[in-house]
Amino acid sequence: NAGVTQTPKFQVLKTGQSMTLQCAQDMNHEYMSWYRQDPGMGLRLIHYSVGAGITDQGEVPNGYNVSRSTTEDFPLRLLSAAPSQTSVYFCASSYSSGETDTQYFGPGTRLTVL
Amino acid sequence: LAKTTQPISMDSYEGQEVNITCSHNNIATNDYITWYQQFPSQGPRFIIQGYKTKVTNEVASLFIPADRKSSTLSLPRVSLSDTAVYYCLGSGGSSYKLIFGSGTRLLVRP
Numbered sequence: 001n002a003g004v005t006q007t008p009k010f011q012v013l014k015t016g017q018s019m020t021l022q023c024a025q026d027m028n029h030e031y032m033s034w035y036r037q038d039p040g041m042g043l044r045l046i047h048y049s050v051g052a053g054i055t056d057q058g059e060v061p062n063g064y065n066v067s068r069s070t071t072e073d074f075p076l077r078l079l080s081a082a083p084s085q086t087s088v089y090f091c092a093s094s095y096s097s098g099e100t101d102t103q104y105f106g107p108g109t110r111l112t113v114l
Numbered sequence: 115l116a117k118t119t120q121p122i123s124m125d126s127y128e129g130q131e132v133n134i135t136c137s138h139n140n141i142a143t144n145d146y147i148t149w150y151q152q153f154p155s156q157g158p159r160f161i162i163q164g165y166k167t168k169v170t171n172e173v174a175s176l177f178i179p180a181d182r183k184s185s186t187l188s189l190p191r192v193s194l195s196d197t198a199v200y201y202c203l204g205s206g207g208s209s210y211k212l213i214f215g216s217g218t219r220l221l222v223r224p
Contacts, residue, residue, distance in 0.1 A: 004157075031210035042201060042214035043158065050210055058211060090157045094209035102148075103209055105157025 001026050004106035006091050012112045013081040021076040021109050023091030031094045032074040033058070033103065034066065036087040043090060049074055081113045118202045123219040132189045134218050136202030139183050145204040147178055147185045152199045152217070161200075162187070189220075197222045 007022045025032065030051050035043040035058075045058030049068040063085060065077040074093075078085060088110050092103040119137040126132045138147065146165050150158040162169060164176040164185070175188040189196055199217040 033210050033212075035214075040216075042216045043212075045211055045213070048210045059213075092157070096209070102160045102163070103158075103212060105159070108155070108157055 003027065004091055004093050004104050006089075006106040006109050008109060009107070010110050012114065013078075014114050015082060017081050019078050019081065021078070021089055021091075021111075023074045023076065023106060024072050025074075025091075025093040025104070026072065027093060027095075027104065028071060029093035029095045029104070030071065031096070031103075032068065033092045033094075034064070034074070034076045035090045035092065036060065036085075037090060037108075038087050046076065046089075078111075083113045085111065086113045087111060117213075118204055118215050120200075120202050120215065120218045122216065123221070125221050125223065126192055127223050128193055129191050132192050132196070132220060132222075134187045134189075134200055134202075134220070135184060136187070137184050138202070138204045141182050141204045147176065147182075148203045148205060148212075149174070149176065149187050150201045150203065150214075152201065154198075158201060158214075192220075192222045194222050194224065196220065 004025045033048040034046040037043045044060050046064050047066040049055045052068050055066050088108045090108045091106040094103040148163040149161045151161050152158040162174050162176045166178045169176045177186045199219050201214050201217040
C-alpha cells in the first residue's frame with residue numbers, strides 16, 4: 001500500500017491564483033481530512049469528510065473548498081490564493097474502529113503564496 | 115474534544131528515559147488520550163493511545179492516572195532519532211477531526 005499520497009510536494013503561487021492540492025489513499029478509509037501547519041505551530045483542521053459525498057468544515061475553512069466524489073480522493077481547492085495561506089498542508093485518512101483515533105498522514109504539500 | 119496543555123520544549127541526552135506530561139483537566143468520559151510524533155518536514159505519526167492505567171507498545175508507554183486529568187508519555191532510552199515534536203490529544207472517537215495543540219519539542223543531545 002502507498003498509504004496517503006499528496007501532490008505536488010512544493011508549489012509557489014501568486015496572490016489571486018487558484019489551484020488544487022491532490023490527496024489520495026489506498027487503504028479504503030472512510031474518513032479523510034485536511035490540515036494546515038504554519039511554522040512552529042500545531043496542525044489546524046481545514047475540512048474533513050466522513051464518506052464519499054459528505055464533507056464538513058473544520059477550524060479554518062475560509063478560502064478553501066473540498067469535495068469527495070470517491071472514497072480514495074479528497075482534493076483541496078484554493079479559490080484565490082493569499083499570502084496568509086502560505087503553509088504546509090497535510091492530508092490524512094482514518095477509519096472508524098469504535099475506539100482508536102489513528103489518523104494516517106501524507107507527506108505534505110509546502111505552499112508559498114507571493 | 116479535550117483541551118490539552120504540555121511543555122513547549124524538553125531537552126534530553128541519548129540513553130535517558132524521557133517523560134512528557136500532558137494536562138487535560140476537562141477530558142470527557144468517552145475521550146481517549148492519543149500521542150503523535152512529528153519529524154521535521156513530515157506528517158504526524160501515531161505513537162500510542164490509552165483510556166486509563168498503563169499502555170505499552172514497542173515505541174513508548176503511556177501512563178494515565180485514575181482521575182484522567184493528565185497523562186505521561188514515557189520514551190525509554192531515547193536516541194538522536196527521537197528528536198521530534200510530540201503532540202498529546204484528547205478525542206472521543208472522531209478520528210477525522212483531531213485538535214492539535216503546539217506540542218512538545220524534544221531535543222535529544224549526544
